[in-house]
Amino acid sequence: MNKFAIVPGSFDPITAGHYDVIRRAAAIFDHVTVAILVNSEKSGTFRPEHRLEAVNTAIRELEKDGFKNVDARTFHGLTVDAAREVGASFIVKGLRNSADFDYEFGMAEITRRFDHEIETVFIPSSPEYMHVSSTYVREILKYGKGDSGAFAPGTEELIKEFYGKKV
Numbered sequence: 001m002n003k004f005a006i007v008p009g010s011f012d013p014i015t016a017g018h019y020d021v022i023r024r025a026a027a028i029f030d031h032v033t034v035a036i037l038v039n040s041e042k043s044g045t046f047r048p049e050h051r052l053e054a055v056n057t058a059i060r061e062l063e064k065d066g067f068k069n070v071d072a073r074t075f076h077g078l079t080v081d082a083a084r085e086v087g088a089s090f091i092v093k094g095l096r097n098s099a100d101f102d103y104e105f106g107m108a109e110i111t112r113r114f115d116h117e118i119e120t121v122f123i124p125s126s127p128e129y130m131h132v133s134s135t136y137v138r139e140i141l142k143y144g145k146g147d148s149g150a151f152a153p154g155t156e157e158l159i160k161e162f163y164g165k166k167v
């Protein structure tokens with residue numbers, strides 16, 4: 001049986017921490033779809049098409065690194081439905097700290113309630129990314145601070161350009 005996973009998130013924007021989790025998921029599963037969840041009630045900072053383009057740029061870096069089993073799509077609605085839509089049996093989430101754990105444990109329980117055949121798998125954050133978040137990247141951009149290590153490989157210039165075009 002092919003092991004097919006989604007890595008869901010807002011990716012507003014993708015960070016180095018997301019990249020690390022996607023890369024490690026790609027090493028475990030046969031195929032990984034990065035699911036960019038667009039919330040109709042919360043517009044986010046970056047436009048969905050810009051978030052997707054930044055994720056696709058990071059995926060091209062993964063391909064250079066030998067991982068050719070990753071793609072990305074935007075979805076509206078529930079994570080569990082995104083998994084079903086692409087035929088994934090696994091939802092992969094990165095965990096940085098106990099707050100992530102508390103939130104994701106609840107999400108995993110809800111997912112199981114909706115579809116007991118979809119398993120949630122947690123990947124612990126690498127120590128260097130424990131404090132990296134999309135919120136942090138947006139703060140860097142807002143205040144013009146530099147921290148290239150927070151951006152997913154290949155995405156810094158693009159994300160800076162998109163930040164200037166945000167809605």
Ligand code: PNS
Binds near residue numbers: 010077079
């Ligand atoms: O990158 P984030 O913001 O931590 O991602 C959170 C996300 C988008 C994965 C999460 O909020 C989510 O799954 N949203 C979709 C709505 C959903 O499935 N809710 C489940 C409870 S009903």
